[in-house]
Every structure is written in structure tokens, then in C-alpha cells.
Amino acid sequence: MRVLAKDIAQTCRDKPGETVEVFGWVHRIRELGGITFVILRDRSGILQLVLSEAEGFDISDLTLESSVQVVGVPALNEKAPGGVELRGHKVEYIARSAPDLPYQVNADTGKIGLEAILDHRALSLRNPKIRAIFKVQSTIIEAFSQYLRGQDFTEIKTSKLVGGGTEGGAELFEVAYFDKKMYLAQSPQIYKQIMVASGLERVFEVAPAYRAEKHDTPRHLNEYVSLDVEMAFIESEQDLIDLEKGILSHIFIELARKNTADLALWHAQVPDAQAVCQAPIIPYEEALRIVNAESASGANKQKSRIFDINPEAERLLCDWALREKGTDLVFVNEFPRRYRPFYTYPLDSTRTMSFDALFRGLEITTGGRRQHDYQALLEVLPKFGLQEEAIAGYRAFQYGCPPHGGFAVGCERLTQKILGLNNVKEASLFPRDRKRIEP
């Protein structure tokens, strides 16, 4: 019967002297006082092995990262990691590793370059610190879905092959679809709106989204996982901000509970529920004033005025919020009409019922109330240089579409900022950028 590394100490206490079986990978081999210790790693953690008594086994033959099965008796040992070691009496190779590892798996992640990490995912994820990124991401997706189901949201799956872009035709990847041209969806925008109009009222989707943007920055991916939400019968973007606060609080609580060790590997802490609850909501114009005041003062001293909430402004605003409000999270609302897509609901002639969420210096969410009135959508088209054909998908709104709105959280960006990763690509298993198309 297989026992996981994390459970060996307990097994040893519960059933002292009992023989157990472990499976895993050779993480480290070290000599200490004439004895060879092997650190075995499985999905749950690491375990010290003493193999000197294993019958017919030549330890000098052992290669790092080989997969082995060891039968032995666990013994408590204060000096071993986790306070327990396994004295193996039988070792079998499950799969021998070739000796020419492209890089040292058990090294500090800082010593492995980003390109090597991404080129060799099968090896880089063997490093517990790198694996922790995706254990955290798995919990983010789980907690996001769990919270929304608890609020009576239905999970949907919509097509990623669309006839055109919701937000205009630029920055789309073209797909040869039989004898037609289609595009990879930038977002499930129109589909989640249709679902709300259909009377499902509350929907969410976890799915890939595509942007054919050429820039290569630490904050952009050409393919990312979008955590999308849409709900009916809202008054304004305030309802959406409240919902996002609830979602983020739940994600942070679940991470603190389930991923304690993963967070510790990155020296990362999640905000507490109170800090999320108290996150300020700052109207766009005021946000710009704060940003320029920050920019003009102290260590951030800049020469030129900032005219929109660009990446530099996001950082400055988050610095301000952390210092003045003690929170990692800031909402900016009331974005000007010209910065938002045609379907955004107006607050007045110049402002919209829209918002961004900024977390630790980075925009992780864009959202807002949407125009639910088909005639009003028609009227606004010319201002955006669009034809009626562009809103063909919205024709269904003529049949009793209620007020609604929604938002999307970038899963990799949220992961990045929770753990303090330098580059968002570290939070994507197989990231795609202009050059990276493999593995």
C-alpha cells in the first residue's frame, strides 16, 4: 500500500515498525558521515530515505530525477526533514532518468532562467517552488467557481470560435475554419450577455481568451485564462465591485487555508477579508489626481504628467492605497466614455458605469454595467465608428433584456500578484507570446 511523503510521520506513529511502500522521484543525493541519504519527492512533499540496507541495490548507480519505488520501514528522526526517514530494504526503478538533465531541478528557482523554466515544464515543475504556482492557481479556479455557485451562478462554456471581435476587429487571431474565416474569441463578452438575457440571470465561465497583441511585456500573454462573470438586475458597477470583493475574499481565504506551504515557499501573504472589504473605490478623475500627486512627490518623482491609468499609474495608485488605506486592492470606476467599449452603460454624457480592479500594482479586472437597451446600442454605434452589423449578436436584446453587467479576472495576473512573480508567463503552464509557440 502506497503512503505519501506527507503522511509517513503519522503512519510511523500510528503503526510503528510497519513496512510501507513509497513512490517518487530522486530529488537529492547526499553523503553525511559516511551514510548516503536520498531525498525522495512525490506530489505531496519530500521524504528522507536511507538505502544502505537495501538488498542488491547499488546506490552509486542512482541518477537524480529517476522515478523509484521503495519498500521499507519508517523511523522517527529529528534530524530528517519532517522528522521522519524511511529505511529502505527494497528499491526498484520505475523509470531511470537520463543523467544529462538540462538543468539542476533541485536548485534555487532564481538560478534557473525564465526561458529554461518554460522550455522544460516537465522538469521545472518538479521544483516544489515552481509547482506551488500551479497548486495556487488550481485553488484560485476552484474558489472562484465555488463562490459563484454559492451565489446561484450557472457555469457556462461558450464557443471560442467567433465570426468577429466583440470589441472591434483588430488584435484577433484568424482561424481557417473549413472554407470560412473565423477568429479566436477575445472574451466571452457577447455570449455571457446573451446568457443573462436568456434568463439564466447569473453566469460564469472559466476559459481561454486570445489577444493578438504584439507587445512582449511581463504583464501580457497572447492566450490567457479568463475568469468571467455576468449578472442581471444590477443598478450600477457598485453591485459588481461588491461581487468581486466577495469572490476575492473567498479566494484569499481558501488559499490561506489550503495552500499555506505553497504561499510560504514564495514568502507570500494574501490580504485578509477586512482589507478586501475596505478596498477604496476611486472615480477615474480623482485617481488621476492622486497618481499625478504621487508622481510629483517623493521617491516616485517624475517629470511628465500622467494622462490616463497606464501601467505606471496603476503602480502609483496601488502604492498610495497601501500607504494611505493599508490595502493591496483598489477599484477605479467612472472611466470616461472614450476609454470604454460601445456597450458600456453611461453614467452621464462623459462617464461610464465601469471599473477596473488593481491589485498590488497591476490591473487584474475590467468590468462594468452594459447597455441592455437595443435602441440605445444602435444610437451609440456611430460614435464608435461601427455599423449595425457589428451588433448583430445583440439583436436578442430587443426581447426583454434586463439591466446587467459583469467583469473578468485574469487568472494568471491574479496568480502572479498573489505570489509576487516577476513575469505573468511564470503563471502560465505553456505561455504563448509572439515567439513562444512551444512546447
Place this chain on the structure above:
Amino acid sequence: MRVLAKDIAQTCRDKPGETVEVFGWVHRIRELGGITFVILRDRSGILQLVLSEAEGFDISDLTLESSVQVVGVPALNEKAPGGVELRGHKVEYIARSAPDLPYQVNADTGKIGLEAILDHRALSLRNPKIRAIFKVQSTIIEAFSQYLRGQDFTEIKTSKLVGGGTEGGAELFEVAYFDKKMYLAQSPQIYKQIMVASGLERVFEVAPAYRAEKHDTPRHLNEYVSLDVEMAFIESEQDLIDLEKGILSHIFIELARKNTADLALWHAQVPDAQAVCQAPIIPYEEALRIVNAESASGANKQKSRIFDINPEAERLLCDWALREKGTDLVFVNEFPRRYRPFYTYPLDSTRTMSFDALFRGLEITTGGRRQHDYQALLEVLPKFGLQEEAIAGYRAFQYGCPPHGGFAVGCERLTQKILGLNNVKEASLFPRDRKRIEP
């Protein structure tokens, strides 16, 4: 304070005489004994409204499918659906529906053709029976994920943009990716294998998959939701079949618990856990014998011999299993080498450690143990007419890749067969086939 239709009767009992507010859509308007009754529909169900006393409201002005807000007092009424009605004293239009509905939303679904249902999702989903399909699908995805998390699986999200097909280059959609050609992934096959080799050991993914197949049948989609699983340290496909039985049992239990009303609308029943547990596992050659015996006898009388497990064979085998074993689910294993991809693990020189799951006459799963030894993969390539370059992604297997295997469940097919839908497209919100690229 808004109250949902499903909660009105309880509210009426708990707080008799209290005024409540409801939001929803006008599902039906009917005259009965001189009184006009309006059936309101919200995401939770339906509610009878009596609006004759509503101030300044002209009921003859009301259009079907308009979205309304009604304030009133609930009263128990045995004759009303759910035993309660709302006597409205204030009605407001949230969004008026145009009177030219493309078809009658509250009609029997049988009277609405498939094309109309798919062309007008915002309206077709307002029909409770059609909406039930996607409430069921939401639970399938939830229960699938929940069960696997409980078994220590990590959820992953992998790229859908790949350099080439895992299973050969045919039937792929080409994507113009900047100055390169990429393809939409047919499955996350190689990625989930890499994740297993990386020491995550147990992974699952819920994501779209693409097949550029030209056939237009009631069982095919060009884009579908694939429920993928992969796990390490298995002996044979038996471990995978056991896992799939566990997953399906959990899905069926959750559906019976959470989607009772949705199942009832389709007169559908899910198999009980015992029936899933007892599902027979039939080796391929024996399955063919059974199929041909079925084909030659009784009502199924056929003229020609069946030489592989084709759609007709799937139906015959399921008929046999239901009659002889009392189960809706059959596993077929030990598929011949020639019918399986190069990475399938051999059982002997002609057979493989692979399986299909057939449910109510349809293949819903293909899976098997995979070859984990890189040298063995190299050796088998010529038989499949492949070059070493075709398995570039498998090079990581040289570094201690353990025995492993996995499978995928087609989410729409499972939904289809649970509810008894005629066409798998009914189980996709926005299905894609050769001609259908909208909405």
C-alpha cells in the same frame, strides 16, 4: 428586497401579508373566469401574478417575454402553480419585449426546430426545459472537478494553440499566429502527460477541444468541452476504469440531488451508483462477438458482419448490456494496436491497455495507459509512419517519467445521453459545425 419565485410560498408562510418584490420575465398571459393571470418566470422557476389591482397598469399593454418588476403581497392559492400567487399592486417594466418574437418561447420544445433553438439562444434558453440542459451541464462540470480534487488531482489549464497534432496532422484547424502557423489543440494529451511526468502525478483539465472533421452527425461537434484526466503510477487501464466509475457515480449522485426538477423535465433518470460499479468490462474481441450475435438476432437483424466498434456496434453492445446486465454503461478494453495512437501502452504484440466507455449507446470516453518509456516510443514510430520530430514533446520522458494513463469524457455527449437528447448540438450553447459559425 427581491424574492425568487421558488421562495415565495415559504415567504408567504413565514411572513403572511408582507409585501415582496419579484423580478422576471412574462412567460404566459391567460384569461380565466374574467381575471387575467400572468405567469412570471425568473431563474429559479415560475410564479402566478394577479395584476388586476396594480395601480395605473394596463395589462393589455403587456408583451410576452418583457422583463418586469412587481411589488405585491403573496397569497396561498391551491390552484396556482406551486400553491402561491402574487397580488401585484405595482408593476414596472424593466425592459419591454418587442412583440415580434421569432418563435413562441413557452411552447413545447418539440415544436421548436433545432435550427431555431440554436439561432436564438437568448430566447430558447428561456424555455425551462432547454435551460435544464445547461443546469445539468453545469453540475456535471462541478461534480467532475469536485470528485477529482477529492482524489488529490490538480486542475490545470494548458494552451489550445499548438505546433502540430498529437495524433497526426489531419483534422486540425489552422491558426494564423503572427508570422507563424499554429493549430487548435485536438486534446491536451501531450500537456497532461508532461504534467504527470513533472511530478504533479494527478491532473485534470476542463477545456475546449477541436476536431476539423467534416461530418455532420447527431454525435459530432467541431468544438467540444473535454473533461480530461491523467494520473501516474498506474498498472493498467483497469485503474483508469475504476477512476472513471468513481467520477461518473459522483456526477450521477450530484445530478439526482441537485437537478431533480431538470431531470424530470426530460423524463430522465441517472444510473444508480451500483449500476455504475457493476458496469461490465469487455475485451474488444469479445465485444465484437457480442455485437455480431446481437446483429444477427431478433429485431436488430442485419445482413452484414460488423468488423469494428462503430456507432452501430456501440448501440448494439449497450442494448445487450442493458438487457443482460441491467446497466447503461459498458467498458470495452484491449483495443487492437492498429486502432489506437502510437503512444498507447501495449498489452501484447497485438492488443493495447486501452478502453472506451459506452453510455446508452454512445462512446463518451476514450482512454488508456500510455507508453512512458522514451526509447519504446522511438521504436514504435516507424509502424505509425512517424518521424522522431513528431514526438519532440515526449523528450522530457527521458527524465524519470512514471507509468501513467488517462482519458477524456466528452461533456456534451454525456449531457446528451443523460437527458436523452436527439442531437449532441442541443448540449452545446453555441455549437460549431461545418456550416454553423453563428451566433
